[in-house]
Amino acid sequence: MPGLARKRIAMEVIPEAWYRADADDNPASASLRYRPAILVECSVNFRSLRAGLNHSEERNYTAWLPQGDLAVDWDCPAVEKFDPGRLASSPDPSITFVEGSFHKVPQDFDQYESELVDKLVRNKRLKLFFNPVFGIFSSPGEALEDFMPHVGEAALARVEPELMRLRTRFELQLEQVREAQISRGSSSEDLNTEWFISRKLHFFASENRLADMFSNLAGSVFGSKEVRVENESCKADEWELREDLERLEQEAGKALRTVYDEYLASASEYDVFEIGLQPDNIQVVRRMLLWVPGC
Numbered sequence: 001m002p003g004l005a006r007k008r009i010a011m012e013v014i015p016e017a018w019y020r021a022d023a024d025d026n027p028a029s030a031s032l033r034y035r036p037a038i039l040v041e042c043s044v045n046f047r048s049l050r051a052g053l054n055h056s057e058e059r060n061y062t063a064w065l066p067q068g069d070l071a072v073d074w075d076c077p078a079v080e081k082f083d084p085g086r087l088a089s090s091p092d093p094s095i096t097f098v099e100g101s102f103h104k105v106p107q108d109f110d111q112y113e114s115e116l117v118d119k120l121v122r123n124k125r126l127k128l129f130f131n132p133v134f135g136i137f138s139s140p141g142e143a144l145e146d147f148m149p150h151v152g153e154a155a156l157a158r159v160e161p162e163l164m165r166l167r168t169r170f171e172l173q174l175e176q177v178r179e180a181q182i183s184r185g186s187s188s189e190d191l192n193t194e195w196f197i198s199r200k201l202h203f204f205a206s207e208n209r210l211a212d213m214f215s216n217l218a219g220s221v222f223g224s225k226e227v228r229v230e231n232e233s234c235k236a237d238e239w240e241l242r243e244d245l246e247r248l249e250q251e252a253g254k255a256l257r258t259v260y261d262e263y264l265a266s267a268s269e270y271d272v273f274e275i276g277l278q279p280d281n282i283q284v285v286r287r288m289l290l291w292v293p294g295c
Helices: 106-123 144-186 193-215 217-222 236-267
Strands: 016-019 033-048 053-064 126-131 271-275 282-294
Touching: 033 106, 033 271, 053 106, 053 282, 106 282, 126 144, 144 193, 144 236, 193 236
Parallel strands: 016 282
Antiparallel strands: 033 053, 033 282, 126 271
């Protein structure tokens, strides 16, 4: 037989539901008793013109039904992880009811609902990640590690024109060095196959290094090594060429590091953007008396 808890609650227009016991978590049903709680199902709508967001979520909130004139405590949920699939329309006949002074009327539930809405307006926030440089917001529920690559793409798009300008600039300088060498070689008495092969190899290596530097922005900083002239015997004009190529590559690396610093500063920046609720953003779908089994 149901105990005093059920008998002392006025049930006019307040629907009831019974929460099914979890056989894995609870002891045998013979030792369980139903305790009354409040269940409020509602839709909360987060809106922000700045974030361009209009996002709705369905939420379920539970709290223990207070005895006598005690206040409801929405900070203490009756069910920690509420599962709508465990709602039943009738009680388990093997579970009894807890006794207590739980006499309530619909006006009490109006008050409980109003207190829940006030609590949500004061405390409930939807948190998004926000990059102030590009004005990019994360999606609701998007993790930071999933959001930051979008910021990185925007940052890369921002520096790409400068990368293209730098690449054109240093490719032109390399071609000017090449033309100067050809002009110098045309008047040299040492104009032979060995001369051309040696310089062609130097230019080919330098072109490849520059291409590698510009092929990947991060790689240009972390992957490239400082250019060094090897200590080996060579002719004076060949040594001069290698120094010219080394200086050009070092200037390119320095310019790329400046661009990368700008990229990194904008690609790694984020803030937490919070969106609150207004009372009219909370729509109560239904409320009910919920019987929760426990020891």
